[in-house]
Amino acid sequence: MAEKDVNMLSLEEAAAELALLAQVLGAANLAYHQDDAPEISDSEYDRLKRRNAAIEAQYPSLKRADSPSEQVGAAPAEGFSKVIHAQRMLSLGNAFEDSEVEEFAQRVAKFLGVQDAGLSFTAEPKIDGLSLSLRYENGILVQAATRGDGETGENVTANARMIDSIPQQLQAVPELLEVRGEVYMSHADFENLNSEQAEKGAKPFANPRNAAAGSLRQLDANITKTRPLEFFAYAWGAVSEPLAETQMGAIERLGALGFVTNPLTKLCAGAEEMIAQYRVIEAKRATLPYDIDGVVYKVNALDLQERLGFRATTPRWAIAHKFPAELVWTRLEAIDIQVGRTGALSPVARLTPVTVGGVVVSNATLHNEDYILGRDNKGEEIRGGKDIRIGDWVQVYRAGDVIPKVADVDLSKRDESAAPYVFPTVCPECGSAAVREEGDAVRRCTGGLICPAQAVEKLKHFVSRKAFDIDGLGAKQIEMFYADEVLSIREPADIFTLAKRDAGELGKLKNREGWGSRSAEKLFEAIESKREIGFGRLLFALGIRHIGEQVAKLVAAHYVSWGRFREAMDAAQGERSEAWQELLNIDGIGEVVARALVTAFGQTHEREGIERLVSELIVVDAAQAASDSPVAGKTLVFTGTLEKMTRAEAKARAEALGAKVSGSVSAKTDLLIAGPGAGSKAKKAADLGIETIDEDGWISLVAGL
């Protein structure tokens, strides 16, 4: 029976399925523990348990008293169950300079078509903790989820209940209210916790942020209970009715409901006041009892926030003004070259270990050849034109508080004998020539799959989470299998013949070091379960240069079936062909991407590998582009003056609803939205018999969508 996506289930369906699962899993548990004769296989049992956990995560209020996830004796859950956020938890754009804050305010005003003098913003400290989403249904806390990747987080409800500043119940609130905020640990509590850890002989935490994260993500909520975590509320997700009309009003409302909100939150009339509040917060930073890493600004009026909407991963109505990163000097001991899946040679700095921002750093990225040289390919200076040499004293920081980078070089401490670094022109892994294409910043190994590094990296990509996502076959295992003489994995197809080869006489996997019959069996099952794969995922997994997750999705949605796509690639080998044009006509596909695809399918060697792989698989058709709005898939043109919104806003709205917005009227145009003063475009549309509406018509068309 086909199972519905968990988030597609109705309340009734979810309840019915949970009841069934409780029965089936309960019986299986009994059989397993008492009779020792399981009625269902381990993998089926695991699968049903995961399904149960997923449904419970989505509909916490439906969790049954006899829920299989609560059963004693049941195998402990591997980590936390997943929660799909009802509304995505996004990240924020960054500003580092005052000027970028001014640009932000101008951008907002321009988008809305208003004078920036009239806009107001909130400014608040950006707490350095971890964000948490709390779901209240009829005032009762039913679920707490971490941010995760923004779409899917981890269910940490039991742990969140242990935090004093998170109310378990709220009075007089909307039926549905998701409150978002930051979980953190104060400096004093962090110091205390670390002394306790030291007494117990446990490893101390590197910084309060890690301590907070480690404490919240305890599988045993009783441990979380002993950890002094706190929570600041600063935002909300899905709500059944608006909290207020302004950001500030909503924050005050959250405060009135019993949440702790940050007292340094202030309403500002424009960029100048925002920057002033930044200075105020910066000055207080050292004396605040918790870590902050910047100041967040948000457009105050919520109706304007809604109009501004979102870009791919960030809201247009908010920005984080970050404090400068901590800079630390250390010595560059060596420069190593890594080879990526596309053959890119990436230099990595090996450093004398040093603590930066509470973390010991021993490696840092050097980006590419030009970055070491101190000059980019246009001859522009990087770091004032200073090159980096082995043995130099270098200044390191963690970009975005994560990735270590080399920021500067101390020339006065340079050893006289230090020679400029010579970037290799042959691949250190396979000895093939490494070349730099004109205008390209990276040098690439030309060895292709002959290069073991490229082959291994490509395989790692193939099994990665967004590609085939094969459990138990990670980076380490890929390296092991690549080197294995008998059960070798040298190309993706080999993964799917592994079990067959293992069944033969030679070298069984279960006899390999670190493998038993159980783990070998599990791996084969995991591989088997991925034999059926979506077209888009497969295309992405191939690891063709320029073909990432989004482009793969786009291409798959266009051709729908693998078979049709393959035929199209064959037909497109001759450029100027119709098939080549069809490929180029896909919105978002240009010449470079098209050529990458056609070349991959045209080269005998690569093509044969793909065919060997596909012969092992069942490729599932892609879904055609969704179309539940009246303008989805349609091509629209705006013309004339729009009075109630700006062009940018109208366009963003249309695109959010799946429409394509074009600048000129043609036979392909489906709908013209004409404001006053519309001229030739309106006439042309009339000539072509294209449907035309005015701005009010547009507003009513998309209202409520």
Added chain:
DNA sequence: CAGCCTCGAGTTCC
């Protein structure tokens, strides 16, 4: 043709 925006690719540490 320049200036955006989005996507791809590469990277570190826990």
Added chain:
DNA sequence: CTCGAGGCTG
């Protein structure tokens, strides 16, 4: 997370 580059818009 950041940089570079591809693709689209004005």
